[in-house]
Amino acid sequence: MYKNTSHLLSLLAIGLSLCQAVLAASRTSPPSGAIVVRAGTSTSGEYKTVASAVAALPNDSSSRSIFIYPGTYNEQVYITRAGPLTIYGYTSDTMAYSANQVTIQASVPASTAGSNDASGTLRIHKNDFKMYNVNIRNNYGVGSQAIAISQYGSRVGLYACGFYGYQDTLYANQGTQVYLRSYIQGATDFIFGRQGYAFFGGNTIGVSGPGWVTASGRESNDGGSYVFDKNTIVLASGAASGTSGKVYLGRPWGAYAKVIFKNTVITAPMNKALWSVWNTGDERTSNILFAEYNTSGSGSSGASRPSFATVLSASQAASYTIATAVGSDYANWVDSAYLV
Incomplete structure (x- = not known):
C-alpha cells in the first residue's frame, strides 16, 4: 500500500494538470495548404473576408481548408463547393467554444431575405463539411426569423463553435449533422x-x-x-x-x-x-x-x-x-x- 497519501495526491494533481494542458491544444497558425483569411490584410494570397476565400476555392472534389485569424467578419457566407472543406478558427483552446476568437456575423431577417435559408449568416449547401472554433451570429433580434446557421448538407460536423440568434438560430433542415461541445443561443x-x-x-x-x-x-x-x-x-x-x-x-x-x-x-x-x-x-x-x-x-x-x-x-x-x-x-x- 502507498502510505504517503499527500505525496500521492500531489502526483495525481500534477498528472491531471498535465493531461488538461495536453487536451487544451491551441490553433494559432494555418494548417499546411490552408487558404488564409485575415481582417484588413494586405498580404498577397490572403483574403479579407471569409466569403472571398470560399469563392477562391476550386469547385472540384479536392479536400480544402480555410484558416481564419481573429476578428469579427461582417458578412454572409454561402458554401456550395463539391469537395470536402474544413474551416478552422484561431483559438487558444480547440476544445472550448469560450476561447473562440473568430466571429462571422450579419443582421438579416427572413422577412427581408425572402426565406429562412436566405437569411442565414452561414449557409452550408454541401456535403462533407467541418468547422472548428468559429462563432456565427445573426444579430437581428426580436421580430422575425433570422438564421445564424442554415444547414442542408450531409456528413457535416460543427465543433466547439458558437451559434447566436433569437428566433430560429440553428436551421438543421436537411442531411446528417453533429453539433459537439458548442454553444447554441436563442x-x-x-x-x-x-x-x-x-x-x-x-x-x-x-x-x-x-x-x-x-x-x-x-x-x-x-x-x-x-x-x-x-x-x-x-x-x-x-x-x-x-x-x-x-x-x-x-x-x-x-x-x-x-x-x-x-x-x-x-x-x-x-x-x-x-x-x-x-x-x-x-x-x-x-x-x-x-x-x-x-x-x-x-x-x-x-x-x-x-x-x-x-x-x-x-x-x-x-x-x-x-x-x-x-x-x-x-x-x-x-x-x-x-x-x-
Missing part, C-alpha cells in the same frame, strides 16, 4: 428544421427569452430526428425579463416531430410542463415523439409533463444514439475527440 424555436438527421452532444444551450428550444418540422414517419445527449440548458447572459417559467424543450412544427433529450442538465427556469403543443387549437401532437431520459437540474424540478411527452426507461434510451441519429457510418466522418 429564444423562439431556435433549433429547428424539416428533414434533418441531427445529433447534439456536450453543448451548452443558452435561453435568451421566453420560447421553445426546439421546433422539429418532421412531416412524415421517416428516419429523421434530433437527438440530444449530455447537454446543459442555461439562462443566457442578458436574457429577457419575464423568461422564468416560459421556456419549453420543444413544440411540434411538423406533425411527426421527433426530439429526444438524454442526460440533460437544466438550470434555466423552464415551464413545469417542459413540452408544448404547437398552438392552442393546432396542437399537432397525435404522431410525435417528445422524449427524455435522466433529466436533472433545478430547471426541471417539479416537472409535470403533458400526456404526449414520454419519459424513457434506460433500455429505451439506449436505442437513441449518435448512430441512430446520423447513421452507423458516423465514425468515418465525425471527429471523435469532441464526443462526450
Whole structure:
C-alpha cells in the first residue's frame, strides 16, 4: 500500500494538470495548404473576408481548408463547393467554444431575405463539411426569423463553435449533422428544421427569452430526428425579463416531430410542463415523439409533463444514439475527440 497519501495526491494533481494542458491544444497558425483569411490584410494570397476565400476555392472534389485569424467578419457566407472543406478558427483552446476568437456575423431577417435559408449568416449547401472554433451570429433580434446557421448538407460536423440568434438560430433542415461541445443561443424555436438527421452532444444551450428550444418540422414517419445527449440548458447572459417559467424543450412544427433529450442538465427556469403543443387549437401532437431520459437540474424540478411527452426507461434510451441519429457510418466522418 502507498502510505504517503499527500505525496500521492500531489502526483495525481500534477498528472491531471498535465493531461488538461495536453487536451487544451491551441490553433494559432494555418494548417499546411490552408487558404488564409485575415481582417484588413494586405498580404498577397490572403483574403479579407471569409466569403472571398470560399469563392477562391476550386469547385472540384479536392479536400480544402480555410484558416481564419481573429476578428469579427461582417458578412454572409454561402458554401456550395463539391469537395470536402474544413474551416478552422484561431483559438487558444480547440476544445472550448469560450476561447473562440473568430466571429462571422450579419443582421438579416427572413422577412427581408425572402426565406429562412436566405437569411442565414452561414449557409452550408454541401456535403462533407467541418468547422472548428468559429462563432456565427445573426444579430437581428426580436421580430422575425433570422438564421445564424442554415444547414442542408450531409456528413457535416460543427465543433466547439458558437451559434447566436433569437428566433430560429440553428436551421438543421436537411442531411446528417453533429453539433459537439458548442454553444447554441436563442429564444423562439431556435433549433429547428424539416428533414434533418441531427445529433447534439456536450453543448451548452443558452435561453435568451421566453420560447421553445426546439421546433422539429418532421412531416412524415421517416428516419429523421434530433437527438440530444449530455447537454446543459442555461439562462443566457442578458436574457429577457419575464423568461422564468416560459421556456419549453420543444413544440411540434411538423406533425411527426421527433426530439429526444438524454442526460440533460437544466438550470434555466423552464415551464413545469417542459413540452408544448404547437398552438392552442393546432396542437399537432397525435404522431410525435417528445422524449427524455435522466433529466436533472433545478430547471426541471417539479416537472409535470403533458400526456404526449414520454419519459424513457434506460433500455429505451439506449436505442437513441449518435448512430441512430446520423447513421452507423458516423465514425468515418465525425471527429471523435469532441464526443462526450
